[in-house]
Amino acid sequence: MSARGLQDLAAQVVELALAAGANDAECTVSEGDEFSVNVRMGEVETLTEAGARGAGVRVLVGRHTGSSYTSDLTGDGLRTMVRSALDLARITTEDPHAGLPDPDELGKLDLDLQLYSDSVAQLEPEFKIEQARRAEKAALDFDPRIANSEGASFNTDIGQHAFANSRGFVGSYRTSSCSMAAVPVAKNGGAMERDFWFTLARRADRLESPEAVGRRAAERALRRLGPRKIATQRVPVVFEPRIAQSLLANIFEAVSGDSIYRHESFLAGKLGEKIASEALTVVDDGTIPGLFGSSPFDDEGVPVRRTVVIERGVLKSYLLNTYTARKLGMNTTGNASRGLTGNAGIGHNNLFLEPGRGAPEQIIASVKSGFYVTELMGFGVNIVTGDYSRGAVGLWIENGELAYPVSEVTIASTLPAMLAGLEKVGSDLEFRGSVAAPTILIAEMTVSGQ
Amino acid sequence: MTAFRDSLFAARFGLAGQDLQNYLSEALSLGGDYADLYFEYLYTTSISIDESIVKSATQGVSVGVGIRVIAGERTGYAYSGDLAPERVRKAARTAAAIARGPSKIEKTGFEEVQKPELYPVLLAPTETALEERVLLVKRADAAARAADPRVFQVIASYADNLRHVLVATSEGTLSYDRQPLARLAVVALARQDGGAPQRGFAGGGGRVPLEVFLHEKTPEHFAREAVRQAIVQLDAVAAPAGETTVVLGPGWPGILLHEAVGHGLEADFNRKKVSAFSDRIGQQVASPLCTVVDDGTLASRRGSLNVDDEGVPTRQNVLIENGVLRGYLQDKLSSRILRSQSTGSGRRESYQHIPMPRMTNTFMLAGESEPGEIIRSVKKGLYCANFGGGQVDITSGNFVFSASESYLIEDGRITRPVRGATLIGNGPEALKYVSMVGNDLKLDEGIGICGKEGQSVPVGVGIPTIKIDRMTVGGTA
Numbered sequence: 001m002s003a004r005g006l007q008d009l010a011a012q013v014v015e016l017a018l019a020a021g022a023n024d025a026e027c028t029v030s031e032g033d034e035f036s037v038n039v040r041m042g043e044v045e046t047l048t049e050a051g052a053r054g055a056g057v058r059v060l061v062g063r064h065t066g067s068s069y070t071s072d073l074t075g076d077g078l079r080t081m082v083r084s085a086l087d088l089a090r091i092t093t094e095d096p097h098a099g100l101p102d103p104d105e106l107g108k109l110d111l112d113l114q115l116y117s118d119s120v121a122q123l124e125p126e127f128k129i130e131q132a133r134r135a136e137k138a139a140l141d142f143d144p145r146i147a148n149s150e151g152a153s154f155n156t157d158i159g160q161h162a163f164a165n166s167r168g169f170v171g172s173y174r175t176s177s178c179s180m181a182a183v184p185v186a187k188n189g190g191a192m193e194r195d196f197w198f199t200l201a202r203r204a205d206r207l208e209s210p211e212a213v214g215r216r217a218a219e220r221a222l223r224r225l226g227p228r229k230i231a232t233q234r235v236p237v238v239f240e241p242r243i244a245q246s247l248l249a250n251i252f253e254a255v256s257g258d259s260i261y262r263h264e265s266f267l268a269g270k271l272g273e274k275i276a277s278e279a280l281t282v283v284d285d286g287t288i289p290g291l292f293g294s295s296p297f298d299d300e301g302v303p304v305r306r307t308v309v310i311e312r313g314v315l316k317s318y319l320l321n322t323y324t325a326r327k328l329g330m331n332t333t334g335n336a337s338r339g340l341t342g343n344a345g346i347g348h349n350n351l352f353l354e355p356g357r358g359a360p361e362q363i364i365a366s367v368k369s370g371f372y373v374t375e376l377m378g379f380g381v382n383i384v385t386g387d388y389s390r391g392a393v394g395l396w397i398e399n400g401e402l403a404y405p406v407s408e409v410t411i412a413s414t415l416p417a418m419l420a421g422l423e424k425v426g427s428d429l430e431f432r433g434s435v436a437a438p439t440i441l442i443a444e445m446t447v448s449g450q
Numbered sequence: 451m452t453a454f455r456d457s458l459f460a461a462r463f464g465l466a467g468q469d470l471q472n473y474l475s476e477a478l479s480l481g482g483d484y485a486d487l488y489f490e491y492l493y494t495t496s497i498s499i500d501e502s503i504v505k506s507a508t509q510g511v512s513v514g515v516g517i518r519v520i521a522g523e524r525t526g527y528a529y530s531g532d533l534a535p536e537r538v539r540k541a542a543r544t545a546a547a548i549a550r551g552p553s554k555i556e557k558t559g560f561e562e563v564q565k566p567e568l569y570p571v572l573l574a575p576t577e578t579a580l581e582e583r584v585l586l587v588k589r590a591d592a593a594a595r596a597a598d599p600r601v602f603q604v605i606a607s608y609a610d611n612l613r614h615v616l617v618a619t620s621e622g623t624l625s626y627d628r629q630p631l632a633r634l635a636v637v638a639l640a641r642q643d644g645g646a647p648q649r650g651f652a653g654g655g656g657r658v659p660l661e662v663f664l665h666e667k668t669p670e671h672f673a674r675e676a677v678r679q680a681i682v683q684l685d686a687v688a689a690p691a692g693e694t695t696v697v698l699g700p701g702w703p704g705i706l707l708h709e710a711v712g713h714g715l716e717a718d719f720n721r722k723k724v725s726a727f728s729d730r731i732g733q734q735v736a737s738p739l740c741t742v743v744d745d746g747t748l749a750s751r752r753g754s755l756n757v758d759d760e761g762v763p764t765r766q767n768v769l770i771e772n773g774v775l776r777g778y779l780q781d782k783l784s785s786r787i788l789r790s791q792s793t794g795s796g797r798r799e800s801y802q803h804i805p806m807p808r809m810t811n812t813f814m815l816a817g818e819s820e821p822g823e824i825i826r827s828v829k830k831g832l833y834c835a836n837f838g839g840g841q842v843d844i845t846s847g848n849f850v851f852s853a854s855e856s857y858l859i860e861d862g863r864i865t866r867p868v869r870g871a872t873l874i875g876n877g878p879e880a881l882k883y884v885s886m887v888g889n890d891l892k893l894d895e896g897i898g899i900c901g902k903e904g905q906s907v908p909v910g911v912g913i914p915t916i917k918i919d920r921m922t923v924g925g926t927a
Binding site for chain 2: 040043044045046047048049050051052053054056065066067068069070071072080081084085087088089090091092093094095098148150185191192193194224227229232262263264266340341342343375377378379380382384385387389390391393407408409410411412413446448449450
């Protein structure tokens, strides 16, 4: 369907809902086509090609809400969906804060965000298979110890997203993305280690080469071979960018409006306070062209924007949608997020940690004895208390150099202590998805091993 | 047993045996060794309460078909969210493109798979009145708030779904199954004297009728349990750091088995030889006290299925017997390549996903020790009663799981509660240190979700009280 067609459909559902007795309504319609191929040991292993679409509606009857969704976009399907949402509104409780954004908050960014490129849809299946094959081959050829592989993949997604509400908002946008990843297995005697690397972009010509992806993946798997389990001790810990990203994801959860109004976050009530070292500045910015966290409006029809969340260690803003903003007596920050339906939750746009001055090598060189973390495992982060304990893999730092691999250990501390102890931030910020962070150094954590 | 001719697909979508034949022929029109069709109709409901306000109630329906063609070790896959014949045929042709060569499949007609009735739910929760279901979250909210004055926030959620699945294969098998699933979960936040809040969580359910929540697994049961866990944490001290003796309580701590051995025994990883358990059948990978099974045939359990998502009846699979590795979990593709049989372990998240070997309900059989005797045998260690999630790197074998409720063991007695901590070990090694196995096997309450390669499926776990002589605990003390 054309973007216009999706928009019209969304507006039509809103009309249906109002006619059926809702006093407010909002509708999302989305459509997507995916292609994915996985090549293993040189042969195509799986190839998937398909499309799907769906619509969702949320209605307000007084201050009662009800939501529903369907994959059946026929007239009958949409009418059934609307009826279901109205039925559900009968069983929910009146909520004085429920409602759509005020009309003056609605709108879309008037700027070319470069979320879509024809170049992705134009890629031929044979080309995509060949790219994956080259990425895997580059990994296998890199070193004789790369003797096996879980394969390499190439994926493309083309999507269209439309939203309309009864306050007069209607809008839509298209997105495209392509990605390539390699997952080689390194072997040394009986022991094996696996790692991966990937590239992704909204335009085909922005992808890194298959060889770059394959080689980087191979290097990452190889450097894990022959790990030691070190003694339990407290040391400085360096997070490589991908790991620093995960800390940013923890911060995101802790500043999300839902966690804040429920007091389900160690940062609830800390607005304006110093919660981290001066080295930490965190920004959420949905207005940067070409990035994966950008969009012209959020999932309530509010324009996205740039929000400074933490500035030189001071908590400046929570990330809010309309509902959580009303609960807290604040304004939405354009961070509403949801699937096809339901009450909006909170999502980030491009969430990043402002880079510092030091090269990652300089940060590592500043550590006499410490742990450079390249992978974290498990879910041991408690946003309510800030307790932090996760499985870790990485390299031991000895006299400022990466010395040997370490695994089967945990790192533990609390998020407040980690943020306060964030001593150094690297210059190596790079967007590979919608959350990005450079290398960081945390003054001290407990590494638990033997 | 419900037959295809009585199924929703025949009744509502007018699907006939001849249509299935035609789609399969189209799928194999370019060659290929095998094809299957997976029709799915999924109806979901979810309701949640927060601040004693029922803020959200959502229902939805999703329909589609996934078509798979296997040619040698290659899989072609396509799906359609539209069951109109021309759309399904187009998906079949797309999946067919994986194969090259003449079509070699003859039409055979279908035989319906004989399957048990593990969840004979006449009226699925999905089909009951909304008013009855919303009461569950209201009762949970009220019970949690009444349980202790230190509770200041309660979030309760209820979700159910009814999945109709039809699998037709080029081997001539046909199976239709109607799979209900429901769960109720409660989060309670408690605070003492203006101190830091603590969170407790409890939930459960299964392939059960709504009455189970009214009489057995009541909202009050889960509410009190969530509150108990939050209150325990108010007095928690820092968890120890380093290697120590760990005693796991019965039930949900069975997630250890899911992570430490279950994933590593899935046949796709093993035929590719990327698992730490590859080529180790017949070897000692656990203490002789350990027998671990994966069983999809337990009545009404969350992880159970009459037939898997490839139309194969589930069964009890012995993974480890007296410490010796016995077998892998196989789907159709892996068993073809390994020249063995499917173990009824082929599962997928939805019609948009390719099936792969997965667990169902994974647990360790009971041993002979009294739980009290196990605790008394530990001079210094950690007793873990409840866990959050876990994760495994199947290639290195390293796994983690996060203890959400645990206590110090001092001189044979459970003493102080400790704060949340991650435990880490290595799959083929960790269970060798199991020195006692209790006689109190318990399955979890029915809340587990397992993720693999981006696909989530409901699962169950279980374990008796066990003692592990050596395991690394990731605390700070």
